[in-house]
Amino acid sequence: MTPNPDWVRKLTPAGVQGTELLAKERASSNIDVDQLAEFLFTKEALDKRERILQILVKDPVFDKSQNYFQGREERIKASLAKAKRLRQLSVEHSWTQDEYMCANDFLSEPTPYGLHASMFLVTLREQGTPEQHMLFLDKAEKYQIIGCYAQTELGHGSNVRGLETTATWNQNDKTFTLHSPHLTSSKWWIGSLGKVANHAVVMAQLIIDGKNYGPHPFVVQIRDLKTHEPLENIHVGDIGPKFGYNTMDNGFLLLNQVKVPHVNMLARFSRVDPQTGRYVRPKNPNLVYGTLTFIRSSIVLQSGSVLARGVTIATRYCAVRRQFQDLDAPKGKDKEGSDTGENQVLNYTMVQVRLLPLLAATFALHFTGQGMIRMYQENQKRMASAHRGAGDDANRRPGPEELNPGTDLLADLHATSCALKAYSSTTAAEGLEVCRRACGGHGYSSFSGIGSWYADYLPTVTWEGDNYMLSQQVCRYLLKSARAVVAGKAPDNDTSRILKTYLARRDTGAAFDFLASDADVVDAFAWRVAHLTFEALQRRDADRQPWNNLLVDFHRLSTAHAQYIAVKSFHDALSNPSSSTTATADVSRLDPTTVGVLHTLFRLFALHTLEREASEFFASGAATVRQISLARRAVMRLLAEVRPHAVRLVDAWRFPDWQLDSSLGRHDGRVYEDMFYRASELNPLNRVVFDPYPDSGVLFKKDERARSKL
């Protein structure tokens, strides 16, 4: 690219260099970063990451230097190349699924293989029979066929029962006819479908003899295995550019009376008897229940590090960036007239109050996600042992209504995963935008590395249950629990416990000493949930309010529930080492300084949340006006306590520069050098000379860009 002239190459940033500033930050805190990182992730996981990173950074296919400059077509082409190489490396190094996902994390972009490697394989595996595994799964695992999971339609997203695509059983030739009756039946948003897949699992309404049996999965070949052109009566393509996620070929698909053989209906749980043409009921209608809970739990766990990435970038940059002097500090000028001793932006309380509660939230979300996964795994274990040898399919996962409410976690688990998925992904997405703005003007540059990350993450608030829709499922469960508590038939779980506690004290009121006691903070959050639950119960059951009138209250309640779980999980992670029954490290192994800072982060997270939701704490009687006012002051003090540790705390998240791909978030603080290098040397637009005059009839006077590699 254009080399900078000599006199430019000699220039350095003014004043104290970023490298020195970050070194000073790191010196001013004695948090043991390695120890904390191991507490968060385990040493084994960190070692694995490092091993994989070293493989990736050496490979020119994964070069990121043009990512921010490329248009969509160049980017998706480059992403396909990366996906292919990743698959080759995966074979070469015999990566586990976990290691493959780790490599994907480092790339930090969805690739066109994304849905093949996840939903297509998972669906074939979980919903296919052994015969179907041989027919489809084996080839798919070897990438001899590439697939996707086609559920959402142009006219139907959340409402799966409303899907329009039909699969009609033909008894005469034992086939199904798949058909898209309307334009709105077109499959839409389907990842990996647009350009890459040659197969799709199509969710379609199963019709036998004119009767509809609801949506079922069908394997449909959509493109020729050689030419990769669409097969006859199939119209398939890419749905076009999006706000983000542009390295993925989200696609559309219309089917015009396309026949597939009987074996193409995935038949592990329900099927059509080919002899009689009769529908055989699913062995387990709640299969998806478990799978979706797992996917949501994973979203909760990821949300912490998703947000931590933005917090890392913003925190480091705000420690390097200096602007203005403190208004109360003495003034001075250096000989060139610049203000001397400008203040690090991170020292301003207006920056701290935006950034440091998010830093605290990264830990809260991480511990909450770990708790969620643990809860999921415990439930899997209990169900497996409870039902093993009971004559059932060993892999069968029973629905909640069949189980003893005293021992089963599934309903609670489901509701909690819905509430937390909505809360954690909203917190992460909105938090990333706060981080971007906290970087001031430069946050808007692509080189900040936050914008594209935010844009790619945004669909998470919509998929796997729209965050606004999910709250209904949470509240349905909470209402049911409240009714059970009132009726004295409640199962023995935490939700029942907090509802009972509230009922027992409703007429005496509560006095939570949440400014002095961490346990009381948790209790205050629980009290608010219980209060809102019984308020909603009153409106639904006694006042007979229509469901639609309650949706706004439900969303509040769901959020309150999620915040309670998050506060409780953070508290548990720090105070209750015996509860760590799985891989989570024991907090008692950390040095006292680090534990102390984590406690400060806990209080910051809890009190900041409480203060932002103050009116519900007032209204429920969980807090007084005076306490809220004091909580505000407490938050300001906690910010000051966290401030010196901020850079080390983000270091513990261990994002390598290669992954962040951010000028502002560099570990070494060479922010301005990197901004300038990318702008002046990597930017292809600077190889073009414009013609500036309105009447010249020419736009580019000179164009030295290499021909597009696309």
Added chain:
Amino acid sequence: MTPNPDWVRKLTPAGVQGTELLAKERASSNIDVDQLAEFLFTKEALDKRERILQILVKDPVFDKSQNYFQGREERIKASLAKAKRLRQLSVEHSWTQDEYMCANDFLSEPTPYGLHASMFLVTLREQGTPEQHMLFLDKAEKYQIIGCYAQTELGHGSNVRGLETTATWNQNDKTFTLHSPHLTSSKWWIGSLGKVANHAVVMAQLIIDGKNYGPHPFVVQIRDLKTHEPLENIHVGDIGPKFGYNTMDNGFLLLNQVKVPHVNMLARFSRVDPQTGRYVRPKNPNLVYGTLTFIRSSIVLQSGSVLARGVTIATRYCAVRRQFQDLDAPKGKDKEGSDTGENQVLNYTMVQVRLLPLLAATFALHFTGQGMIRMYQENQKRMASAHRGAGDDANRRPGPEELNPGTDLLADLHATSCALKAYSSTTAAEGLEVCRRACGGHGYSSFSGIGSWYADYLPTVTWEGDNYMLSQQVCRYLLKSARAVVAGKAPDNDTSRILKTYLARRDTGAAFDFLASDADVVDAFAWRVAHLTFEALQRRDADRQPWNNLLVDFHRLSTAHAQYIAVKSFHDALSNPSSSTTATADVSRLDPTTVGVLHTLFRLFALHTLEREASEFFASGAATVRQISLARRAVMRLLAEVRPHAVRLVDAWRFPDWQLDSSLGRHDGRVYEDMFYRASELNPLNRVVFDPYPDSGVLFKKDERARSKL
């Protein structure tokens, strides 16, 4: 592009068509859309718009069909072509500046001429002498030279006094040497600089005899007028891609001891005497004060329509989109098994509560902006008459401290413009994202038309005063006013009035009947501002808190102040026709239905805001817990009242489809047809056939795209 096969072309969306749904919506309200549009904009302005629109839509240069598909380099090239054509049309049709801006609004993208046509011309005009006008301005107005305004640097944004670029006076040859001493001195973010400008007004520290006189403006030629290559010792280029605004060539600029003649320092207000080398003090140090106030006022006025664009798209789409049945409604299936009678998404309260308060906010912001502009103009008039013939330069705008506080509006105007700029741009930006999410999954598609609009608007929260920084200026004024009120020396203005009212009643408390009385709503907002002001005064003056400790409180106070002005402006626009001293239409000319709906929108805006900020209303004693709880219910009722008028209300904003460029927001409701058309027929990626196999060594099997036109 790829034509759709016959069987695809015959498909229509399922169920009731979007066109019918929107027609039904429009039939269910009797708001007079034309009348309301004229009330908002005046008939003359609407006619002008229509005239200009017709010129643009006919011109192939302005074709928008590839906008969402193009990469940055293609887009900026296309944008340059549009900018050139706009300039030609402007000459051809003798457009006023206002008409030219209107054409730009319809394009809805920044063009590379953007900063030439605004800040470069304005700065030359306002800060140049007649001699400099001849030398620079005349050529610039004829586009013989193209310029930009280079203030911000890589290391300095908000803090103008901290700029590093120097301009050192050389007495011997009567020149200035412009120099960038550090890498961080590089001008950065400068619109139109990157590729188009051949001149720049460079803000640099003026150094005479080693003494620094602060930042001053210098005209510097940076590129050759013929070859358009950078001149010697000048390093200039584009700063690279951004989150949005990618049709603008924001640039960087480094100067290596570049000499310019004496005449190149813009000298209308301060100058260097070329004979003596002495600095001549500015006649008016507060010039920028007035200009910035005007720019901020314009941002306030625009914010209403910026947001209205997203609200228009989301409201129309949510009226067309149907999903799920009402849970309390009876269920049914049609013969294909789809749920019948799915509910329009706009009927769900969870959608209404997100969208309709924003619809109300568009009107609030619009009336607030009109009020702000009116206040600005009144002040200009007063100052002109007060100072005319006083021996001063007739164009001089005096600073606030020189004026009689009893008659002058300037300080109040400045503070109000700061508070409202921050509040209105944050409301618009964040509101657009709420609109995008209210569109569900399809909001994420570029074809929604919201994402790119949001991304392009985002810098507004940072430029012309970062929204978080501005609050300090607001609070400095409010504290000063409070001190004046306490001292009994307050000027006669609204701020003093609300502070006095509060003081007078502080010991008796307040009882605002805001659920029944609109005037009481306004008073409750005023009370909260006054309460927070005196609280801040106590902390700063009595408790001697450092400024930095108060920034968070200040931001709250500034927001409260802006919300008060917005609520008051909305109220005034509906209740006080005699206050309309300027172009604003008289509400009494509207039909009673429309006026009634506007009153409902006022209450919705005010009570929804009040409820969201509930804890401050509690804490200040402006509201009781019970009232807030009732306000929540009132908001739900108001949503139901606004609902039937939603589509007509957005129609009144009069965005032509060509401007919206949105599948979801089409006036005719043909949402799905348009989505499908753009995806399948306009999408260049669908002219490429991928190779899907990891080991094939090929990425694209076939590529039928025309060679890039770039």
